[in-house]
Amino acid sequence: MADDGSAQTQAIWPLPKFHFQVKWDDTELAFQEVSGLDIETEVLEYRAGNSKVFSKVKMPGMIKSGNITMKKGVFAKDNAIFDWFKEIKMNTIKRKAITISLLDESQTPTMVWKVQNAFPVKITGTDLKAEGNEVAVESIEIAHEGLVIENA
Template identity: 35%
Template sequence: MVRADPYRQFRFRVEIDGITQAGFSECTFGDTTTDVAEYREGDEPPRFRKLSGLTKYGNITLKWGITDSLDLYSWRQQVIDTGAESARRNMSIVLIDEAGADKARWNIERAWPSKYDPVDFNAKGNEVAIETLEIVHEGFKRAS
């Protein structure tokens, strides 16, 4: 019998249409929830039916050590300059196993950056300079 251990969370890749960016240190993936609407016909007993309402998707947060690449910053600037509609992109988050093989993939639809947090500077520190991008989207599906 082969033992199936869970995959570790520290090996992942983020793919964004048209953007090549390496070295993400963190990817926080928001959850998905569906609102519950309570409903009752006028002639039914005093109990409610639970109907599904609007489905919502949490934001994705990416953190990376600053480099010479301006691709992610430029994507955010595009939203500021022309609005989100022309800046929407599909993206994927891919979990990688110890051998480097892709093991799980989530495909994200119509994403765009809603918030950019530039690096904080501290002359007393020696940490890597980290930038943060918050991304909104219209849904995701696990493909594998």
Template identity: 30%
Template structure:
């Protein structure tokens, strides 16, 4: 049986509107439900309280060490004054570039961009860290 291609230590690909950018590290990929407790008048049948869980909790997602072209959709989205929430996919890729796991984010809004040391010999935009507020995170195997 053939073994699967190895996973890269820095193999993450973020995709926004069909355009992909590679990042070396991603943190904050958390799926968490918000808990709400309600007291009600049906305690004889249901108990004194009801627990409900919503998946609308926003998570801070950090993408580190990425490079993309200056005329990319990512750059436009990050630098616009009124950046709107957009769907964003973050994939863990193997050595061949094939996604192994994909985190689909329904709503992502860029909130902080930190650049590295600047280099005049390159026309690409490098990102040290990109912080995104994300909600509606699901995990899929392609």
């Protein structure tokens, strides 16, 4: 008898990436795209002078992460990202914790990225075209001091 799929579990299907939410402070903002959720470790190479092996030993060094870029549609009277950017003064900014969650069909977070001590470094407004019919999209680039990944 052919398998109709009724006995399959959700664990065999990868998660779609289009259903997610972004929260900072207690506010949820609707973003169209989030990129830059990466962390890596620097590779340190070392060779002792009395080593019998004529090659370097590689070991993990400091952890580093890139900036996160988020894009969203432009809405009338929605100034949340601009208001946060305006708070920047010489070496002072209100840093925020940002939570980015990949959601399943029941709106439950299945994978969560917790961004620590985030602050904006760049805002890009939309481009304007008299002959275009696309949605106006703005983006914000955020620097941070750490990324914790939790898989629920």
